[in-house]
Amino acid sequence: MTGRALTDRLRAGVRALVRPTDPLPPLSxxxxxxxxxxxxxxxxxxxxxxxVDVQDERQPPSAVEIEPYRMVRPPPLPPPPDPVxxxxxxxxxxxxxxxxxxxxxxxxxxxxxxxxxxxxxxxxxxxxxxxxxxxxxxxxxxxxxxxxxxxxxxxxxxxxxxxxxxxxxxxxxxxxxxxxxxxxxxAVPFLILIPIAVAAFGLRRWKHRADEGRARMSAMEHEQIEALRRATELERARIARELHDVLTHNVSVMVIQAGAARKIMESSPGQAREALLAVEASGRSAMTELRHVMGLLTMDSDGVDPAGAADLAPQPGLDGLATLVQRLRDTGVPVELTVTGQRGPLPSGIELTVYRLVQEALTNTVKHAAGAAVEVTVEFGGDHVRVEVTDTGGRPDESAAHGTGRGLIGLRERLAVYGGTLQAGPRLSGGYRVHARIPLEAS
Incomplete structure (x- = not known):
């Protein structure tokens, strides 16, 4: 070690010794x-x-009678008391x-x-x-x-x-x-100052450790409360998205099919019957998925309720796209599904995201573009999955209310989890286009 390095270390040690360890306590x-x-x-x-002057309390020696012309030595004085x-x-x-x-x-x-x-x-x-x-x-x-x-x-x-x-x-x-x-x-200063210093040092260390313990406990409680609040908010948002995705699509299809059946009930009883069967199928699908979501909510620490375990179904994925499209075709909406590329193993979360994306896009088409033709394209690339849903445009359904955009917000949140992007807007040639791209490396 060089002399300069040794000097630097000594300076650092001196600075550490004289550095304040903690602030002064508040003065009241x-x-x-x-x-x-x-x-x-x-x-x-x-x-x-x-x-008050210190008086000498020793008594002077008493007078001694002596005979004339005779020397008598007075008795010796007692030794002085030990000084106090x-x-x-x-x-x-x-x-x-x-x-x-x-x-x-x-x-x-x-x-x-x-x-x-x-x-x-x-x-x-x-x-x-x-x-x-x-x-x-x-x-x-x-x-x-x-x-x-x-x-x-x-x-x-x-x-x-x-x-x-x-x-x-x-x-x-x-x-x-x-x-x-x-x-x-x-010995007097040591007997007084050193015990006081030792006791004060012990009291100081105990107080410092107690303050640190209280500060750590307070920080841990604050972190736990904050983590619980964030977890609650995230869970509420997830449940809201699931309920929206489950109910909006099926209920929209049921409303449209029920309205169509009402209009053609007298002129075409057969077609009205098929529309009512589609309403029934959509209702059953909605109940199945809703029961799945509610089953997740009612799970306790020991697992799922055995009575409701049989009613739970796995989350939908890419295999359910054909059924979803066919169910919409049965309502009279022309839908074409195109799948390109080689599909490899995907995380269940990405499959569920793609399914919910197509489901939400088809729901918006049924609600806001009645009579439009729809094309659904799913492309598997080497490092991404691309999903596109386009329609030719149409008139809003009578039962469709003004959209709040909550469905698209939920889709963007789902895609953001996997690094995906979403583009949604009207087409120049008419109609509406929803385009999403999910990178597979980020997953």
Whole structure:
């Protein structure tokens, strides 16, 4: 590894260490008020405690009567009690004003301990060095650094520098503190700052993991709800297309045949009978396909209902085109079906799409071009399937309402699944043309 690469890695490591791990927590008005009161209370307690001088409670030795001209040595004094580490030191009389100002200066940065936690700790350490000549201010700076160290470990977004600053603060105060203590002066900062840092670090990690867990759970719930909504919308659209394709064609044929039978019932009873038979056949076909769609809707987790399993039929495909065209011929509509090319194995979805395309085109012809001749062409190419349905034009049927275009929209959606395209519009020579091309490679 070259020196430049090593330098780059070191720089990247340093940047990673000082990069914020997470943003600062939101600061509420209550938090600001609490920090101000905390700094003010700590300063006032130090000022109040420092105003009381520590008196020596040891009693002077009692007078001893001695005989004249005889030297008597007084009894030895008892050993002084072990010194007790005072939380606050007294303020000297000749430095009262300056010491009070230093005490307030030491606690003032604590007001910003949540907004700038690491900066407050560093400022507290600098102030500790600045007031090291004043015992009362130095002792108060120790407590201020304890609070600042805890705040840096918990709230600072700069995780590594904050945790590294806590032992530095402990070492610095171990060198600065020189007053009597119940334990070793050098051990006091470690006994207080290091446990606080460890506890704060553990609390920080637990809180961070809890926040991450809640965020993951919320994201998963949102994704599940969104996926369920999309699946519901897609299923509704699919069901609507199936019902449209199943019912529109057969019902249109039934209406036209029933109207024709009504008109020729008296003059040509035989032809009227054939028209009514075609109505019956269309109705049976519609019921079969409708029962298939409803069977899909009523499926439960254990499978299809055994009672309705016998009524389910497979989805129509290319083999059903001849039957579809013949059923329309029986109604008196001249339809020609032409299939060219070599048909290979196709996915059932493409076969169903081609069938629904021809079915929808023939339905539109019956509804909007009564009396027209229709040509259906299905061409199998090497890499595509081409479907074309043309008619010669005619008059709209009396029962045909104004089209909404929903059928063509459904066909375009079906073709888009397999990368196919649809063109539909009037012909220059008259009539209407529906042309679709489905690539086989995309399937």
């Amino acid at each position: 008005r209550r938090s600001w008020v609490f920090d101000v009161l905390l700094a003010l209370a700590l300063g006032l307690v130090a000022i109040q405690a420092g105003g 580490w005072p939380p606050f030191l007294p303020i000297e009389d000749d430095r009262t004003g300056g010491t009070v100002a230093l005490l307030l200066l030491v606690v003032t940065p604590l007001v910003l301990r949540r907004r700038y936690p690491l900066g407050v700790l560093w400022v507290g350490l600098a102030l500790a060095v600045l007031v090291s000549d004043n015992p009362a201010a130095l002792r108060l700076s120790f407590f201020a650094c304890v609070i600042a160290g805890y705040s840096a470990a918990v709230f600072s977004p700069y995780k590594v520098p904050a945790l590294a600053s806590v032992p530095v603060a402990a070492i610095l105060h171990a060198e600065l503190q020189s007053d009597a203590s119940s334990v070793s002066d050098s």
